Amino acid sequence: MRLQLYVLRTVATHILGAALILMSILQVLDLLDVSSDILDRGLGMAGVAYYAAMRLPRLFEQVAPIAVLAGGLFAFSGLARESAIVAMRASGISGYRIVGMAIPAAVAVMLLDALCGQYLAPRADPALADWWKNTTPVAERKVPAPRTFRAGADLVIGANASASGREIYSVTIFRRDPKGILMEKVEAPTARYANGKWTLDQPKTTRFNGDLAQTSTAASTSWPSGLRPRDVQSLFGDDAAPTAASAQRALQNGASDRPESFYATHLQAAFAGPFVSLVMLLLSAPVALANFRSGQGAILLTGGLAAGLIFLVANGMLTALGESGSLSPILAVWAAPAIFGALAVRTFLALEG
Known part of the structure; x- marks a missing residue:
C-alpha cells in the first residue's frame, strides 16, 4: 500500500x-x-x-x-x-x-x-x-453583428442577446413548410425565456399564401422552440466548443449555426x-x-x-x-x-x- x-x-x-x-x-x-x-x-x-x-x-x-x-x-x-x-x-x-x-x-x-x-x-x-x-468604454463599444441560426425548423435572426441568454433582441423568425417554402415571418423586438418557454413581445406576423401576404400584430405570443438560454449564450458568445448537452440538442432540432457534422x-x-x-x-x-x-x-x-x-x-x-x-x-x-x-x-x- x-x-x-x-x-x-x-x-x-x-x-x-x-x-x-x-x-x-x-x-x-x-x-x-x-x-x-x-x-x-x-x-x-x-x-x-x-x-x-x-x-x-x-x-x-x-x-x-x-x-x-x-x-x-x-x-x-x-x-x-x-x-x-x-x-x-x-x-x-x-x-x-x-x-x-x-x-x-x-x-x-x-x-x-x-x-x-x-x-x-x-x-x-x-x-x-x-x-x-x-x-x-462607451466610445469603444461596437454594435455586434446579428446572428443567424436554426432553432428546430425555424430560421432565426437575432441582433443581440442578454448575458443570461434569456432574452434575444430584434428577433426575426422565418417558418417554412416541409418543402422549404416560406410560410410565415415573425418580427419581435424581444424574445423572453421564462418558466421553460419562450414568449415574443409585440410580434408582427406576416403570413404568405401564394402572392398574398397578410400581416397581424399581438401584444405577445408563445414561441415553441427547443432553444435554451445556454444555447443562446453559446450562439451569441465567442466561438467556444459546444458542450455535450448543447451539441446533442443541436442534433435534435435545437439551436445550431453550423453543419450537423460539427455538432456530431x-x-x-x-x-x-x-x-x-x-x-x-x-x-x-x-x-x-x-x-x-x-x-x-x-x-x-x-x-x-x-x-x-x-x-x-x-x-x-x-x-x-x-x-x-x-x-x-x-x-x-x-x-x-x-x-x-x-x-x-x-x-x-x-x-x-
Whole structure:
C-alpha cells in the first residue's frame, strides 16, 4: 500500500507541477494582452484577478494533456534513474502494476478536464464576456453583428442577446413548410425565456399564401422552440466548443449555426477528450522501463515527448476533418487516441517482455 501511494504521489506531484507551470505561462501571456486595457478602465488589480480567475477553466483544458505527458515522463524517468523501478521489479512487481499505480492520477485529471469543459468553462465564458462588454468604454463599444441560426425548423435572426441568454433582441423568425417554402415571418423586438418557454413581445406576423401576404400584430405570443438560454449564450458568445448537452440538442432540432457534422463531432469529443490524458500517461509509461545507463532512457524520453506532440497534432487534424464532414465523427474523434494508445501499449509490452 505504501509503495502504491509512493508511485501515485510521485506521478501526481509531477503532473500537478507541470500543470501549474504551463497554466502560469499561458496566464501570463494572456494577461500581457489585456492587463493594460483592464487597468485603463479603472478596474485595478481586482479586475486583473477576476479576469485571470474566469480564464482558469479554459486554460486547464488546454494544458491538461501536456501536463500529464510531461509529468509522467519526468516522474517515470526519475524513478528509473533512482533505480526504484529496478528495485520494485526485483521484488516481483511487474511493469504493468507500476503503471497501474499511476493511473488514478490520470483519471483525476480526466475528471477535472471533463468538469472544466462541460460545466465550469461554459458558465465562466459568458460571465467574462458580459463583464468585458459592460466595462468597455462607451466610445469603444461596437454594435455586434446579428446572428443567424436554426432553432428546430425555424430560421432565426437575432441582433443581440442578454448575458443570461434569456432574452434575444430584434428577433426575426422565418417558418417554412416541409418543402422549404416560406410560410410565415415573425418580427419581435424581444424574445423572453421564462418558466421553460419562450414568449415574443409585440410580434408582427406576416403570413404568405401564394402572392398574398397578410400581416397581424399581438401584444405577445408563445414561441415553441427547443432553444435554451445556454444555447443562446453559446450562439451569441465567442466561438467556444459546444458542450455535450448543447451539441446533442443541436442534433435534435435545437439551436445550431453550423453543419450537423460539427455538432456530431463535438458530441463525440466531449466523451473522448478526457481520455487524451490517459493516452498521454501511456505514452510516457515506456520511460519507466528504460535503461538510462545505456542511453535508452534519453531515446525513450525524447520519443515519448515527440509521440505526445504528434498525437495532439493528429488528433486536432482529424477532429477538424470531422467538423467539416470529410470524416465520420466517430473515426475523427476516436481514431488518434486508439492508434497512439495501442502504439504506447505495444512499446511497453516489448520493453516488459
